[in-house]
Amino acid sequence: MSNSTAVVNLEGVASRAGPGAATWGSRCRGGTYLYLAPALVFLVVFTYYPMGFSAYLSLFQWNVLTPEKVFVGLENYLTLWRQPLFWLVLRNNLFYALGAIPATMVLGLFLAILVNQKLGAARGIYRAALFYPTMIPMVAAAMLWVWIFNPGIGLFNYYTGFLGLPRLDWLYDRHWALPAIIIMSIWKNFGYYMLIYLAALQGIPGELYEAAGLEGAGAWARFWSITFPLLGPTSLFVFVVAIISSFQVFDQVFVMTQGGPADQTNVLIFYIYQNAFRFWDLGMGAALTTVFICLLLVLIALVFRAVGRWVYYEGE
Amino acid sequence: MHLRSAMWLTVAVLLAFAATLPLAAAAEAPGKLIRLTFYYPVGVAGPLAKVIGEMADRFNKEHPGIEVVPVYSGDYDPTLQKVQTAVMAGNPPDVFIVEISELPTLLAMNAVIPLDDYVRKAEGGKYWEDFFPAFRENSTLRGKIWWIPFQRSTPVLYWNKDLFKKAGLDREKPPQSWAELKDMAKKLTVREGGDTKQWGVTISGGWNDWLFEAFVRQNGSWLISPDGTRVNFASKEAVEALDFWVDLMHRDKVGPPHSTWGSTPPDFVAQQTAMLYHSTGILTFLRNSAKFDFGVAFMPKSKSFGAEVGGGNLAIARKIPKERQDAAWKFIEWMTSGENAAHWSVASGYVATRQSSYNVPAMKEFLAKDARYLVARDQLKYASGKMMAPNFQKIREILKKQLDDAVDGKVPPQEALASVQTQVEIVIKR
Structure with missing residues (x-):
């Protein structure tokens, strides 16, 4: 992303430099591509080639029992289509995205606005404390939450007990296991979004709020008319990152539930892992990977199209 | 001038490097050390990795030509994945433990060698019969013995x-x-x-x-x-x-x-x-x-x-040289001797796989203090092999x-x- 911005800027400089500088400009463009080449080589070798190869592999039956690849065309995809578990996995992913993304974003924004207030010396402590879960490695955090969600001696039931809520089996209950993972993931991720929002909030000029104050706008009006629109690009960025990471969810599931009970927490990446490395069905794993990549591309394209219309970029 | 000195430097470095090669080879030649990689899982709670490490050390001291390097590889599922990945990549661990139901999968991958020749010669031919019959069941398929019971339970x-x-x-x-x-x-x-x-x-x-x-x-x-x-x-x-x-x-x-x-x-x-x-x-x-x-x-x-029985067996990889396989067998035979099976059982709580282990003095002394360790062994009378399939x-x-x-x-x-x-x-x- 930053690389392409660099190209645009250089071109801008070259065209503004007037006539006579044209040759320098074209030479410069060649230079830019030269400088970009190493990054491109890395992308091709480690990203696009594996992606293409995985799409190629998805056309073969290749597993423990057929160690020699057999070409089967689209059979792996058809098998997936007919497999109820595949649809359950997609449903779980969707449920996770719907549960985790809005909550994490709203919480991140809300807390960013709070810790952006003049809190005096306590501000640093608040910021550090709220950001803390983000710094813990996911696997360690997941191990911790296995105990927090323990039905008998876990903290979570202990606290909800004070609120008069019934004790739940959380990770061991087919209805509550996925919500439990969502709760844990919100706790783990909101700090990251809060940090991004905080940075964006500090980029909003104070004069705007002063002017609004003079006009007699209340806090609510100031939020909707100034903060929210000016955070548009940040929200878009956060939203895209959140979608991607919601489809990448794996560590929590691996550590906390292994996809159980009865596959109620089985998600796409875990399902790929199961097929490729546990059942050693590489053809199926490759087919799933291809589905996963296409799904993500389509989703992100949709987001950019839909959101791009009403996100306001400064300087446009 | 600069160029020339750089050239000489390069030549000197290359020469120095080349000179060390035959020396290194010579140092390795007499009494060549065979280094074996040993993947093992820990399937239950407890500091069993320490026990394996201690046993491997003892084996290495007693066998100067062989060095077994134990690699802890998670519990049973990750261990199987690591072994499978290594086998597929053509660089398998020399000796490994995986869960007993995986034998047909290992055979489908052509990952292990039959051990009949080794087993027949071991301990004057009395080795195999000394294992509890229920533990032997998951070792045999297509008329051959493929691996040796080690960390076994019910x-x-x-x-x-x-x-x-x-x-x-x-x-x-x-x-x-x-x-x-x-x-x-x-x-x-x-x-x-x-x-x-x-x-x-x-x-x-x-x-x-x-x-x-x-x-x-x-x-x-x-x-x-x-x-x-x-x-x-x-x-x-x-x-x-x-x-x-x-x-x-x-x-x-x-x-x-x-x-x-x-x-x-x-x-x-x-x-x-x-x-x-x-x-x-x-x-x-x-x-x-x-x-x-x-x-x-x-x-x-x-x-x-x-x-039905459960746990893991010791196997030897197929795609390694014969001398390594022989060394790996020495390690397996040592690990599963009556005495070491008893030692492992006392340290872990797993059932000792050999009937003669229960005559080892240290084992007898231990069981006299806590008879609960005998229950699983006695239950073996009613036990059979674990289901296995590709x-x-x-x-x-x-x-x-x-x-x-x-x-x-x-x-x-x-x-x-x-x-x-x-x-x-x-x-x-x-």
């Missing part, structure tokens, strides 16, 4: 004597039959309002497919034929066994329907459950952690007592999914097991 029933007393039961009498189990579990379950404060019995999740096979055995049937070609998941006996689970976990709610293999031993220690079905391999962990008196019993019977990982997932659905009351036992039957038939025929 499931057993643990019961909390203090909680038995509190519930008005005889603290020394664990349930003998399914009916007694259900009855006692009801008395041992403590509820407050809608919450269960204490479960009667926990049939541990994670490897509940293994425990389920034991229940089917007790009810007089089997799930997969020993050669891995026929499946029998939907028998009347299996349906009855699953229905009994549904009774405990869904209708009477005296046991948690879901749990994990790692979480249930601490639950038992925290007195969250009064009885626990788990591997005998956790006995040492429980002994060290529980602040109350507990007992170890045979799993209760239905038509008869019944269990692509067992997938079969296991299929079975576990349907077990989960059944004990949640989502699918009737009959239907759940019929579904397992159809799906597993497809996996095996593929």
Whole structure:
């Protein structure tokens, strides 16, 4: 992303430099591509080639029992289509995205606005404390939450007990296991979004709020008319990152539930892992990977199209 | 000038490098050291990695030409994945332990060598017969011996004597039959309002497919034929066994329907459950952690007592030179000697795989202090081999999914097991 911005800027400089500088400009463009080449080589070798190869592999039956690849065309995809578990996995992913993304974003924004207030010396402590879960490695955090969600001696039931809520089996209950993972993931991720929002909030000029104050706008009006629109690009960025990471969810599931009970927490990446490395069905794993990549591309394209219309970029 | 000195420098460096090569080779030639990579899992709670490390050190000291490098590779599933990946990449670990049901998969991958020639010569030909018959079962396929029993177990029933007393039961009498189990579990379950404060019995999740096979055995049937070609998941006996689970976990709610293999031993220690079905391999962990008196019993019977063995065996990779395979065999033979099998059993709580291990003085002394370690061995009389088939990982997932659905009351036992039957038939025929 930053690389392409660099190209645009250089071109801008070259065209503004007037006539006579044209040759320098074209030479410069060649230079830019030269400088970009190493990054491109890395992308091709480690990203696009594996992606293409995985799409190629998805056309073969290749597993423990057929160690020699057999070409089967689209059979792996058809098998997936007919497999109820595949649809359950997609449903779980969707449920996770719907549960985790809005909550994490709203919480991140809300807390960013709070810790952006003049809190005096306590501000640093608040910021550090709220950001803390983000710094813990996911696997360690997941191990911790296995105990927090323990039905008998876990903290979570202990606290909800004070609120008069019934004790739940959380990770061991087919209805509550996925919500439990969502709760844990919100706790783990909101700090990251809060940090991004905080940075964006500090980029909003104070004069705007002063002017609004003079006009007699209340806090609510100031939020909707100034903060929210000016955070548009940040929200878009956060939203895209959140979608991607919601489809990448794996560590929590691996550590906390292994996809159980009865596959109620089985998600796409875990399902790929199961097929490729546990059942050693590489053809199926490759087919799933291809589905996963296409799904993500389509989703992100949709987001950019839909959101791009009403996100306001400064300087446009 | 500069260029020339740079050239000379390069030549000098190259020469110096070349000079070390023959020296290095010469240093290695006499009494060449064979370094073996040994992947092993730890399938149960406890610091067993330390015990393996200590045993490998002892072996290395006693065998100057060989150095075994133990590599801890997670629990059973990750270990299998690492071995499979390494085999596929053409760089397998020389010797490794994986879970016993994976033998057909290893054979399909052409990953291991038969050990018959080694076994026949070992200990004057008396080596193999000394292993408990039930432990030998998962070693043989297509008429050959492929691997040697090492960390072996059966499931057993643990019961909390203090909680038995509190519930008005005889603290020394664990349930003998399914009916007694259900009855006692009801008395041992403590509820407050809608919450269960204490479960009667926990049939541990994670490897509940293994425990389920034991229940089917007790009810007089089997799930997969020993050669891995026929499946029998939907028998009347299996349906009855699953229905009994549904009774405990869904209708009477005296046991948690879901749990994990790692979480249930601490639950038992925290007195969250009064009885626990788990591997005998956790006995040492429980002994060290529980602040109350507990007992170890045979799993209760239905038509008869019944269990199947579990755990991991030692195998030698196929795609390594013969001299490494010979060295690997020396290591396996040493690890599974009567004395070392006894040592491993005392340190871990696993059943010693050799009958002669129980005559080793250190073992006798240890068992005199705590007879609970004998229960699993005595249960071997009623035990048979564990089910095994190609692509067992997938079969296991299929079975576990349907077990989960059944004990949640989502699918009737009959239907759940019929579904397992159809799906597993497809996996095996593929």
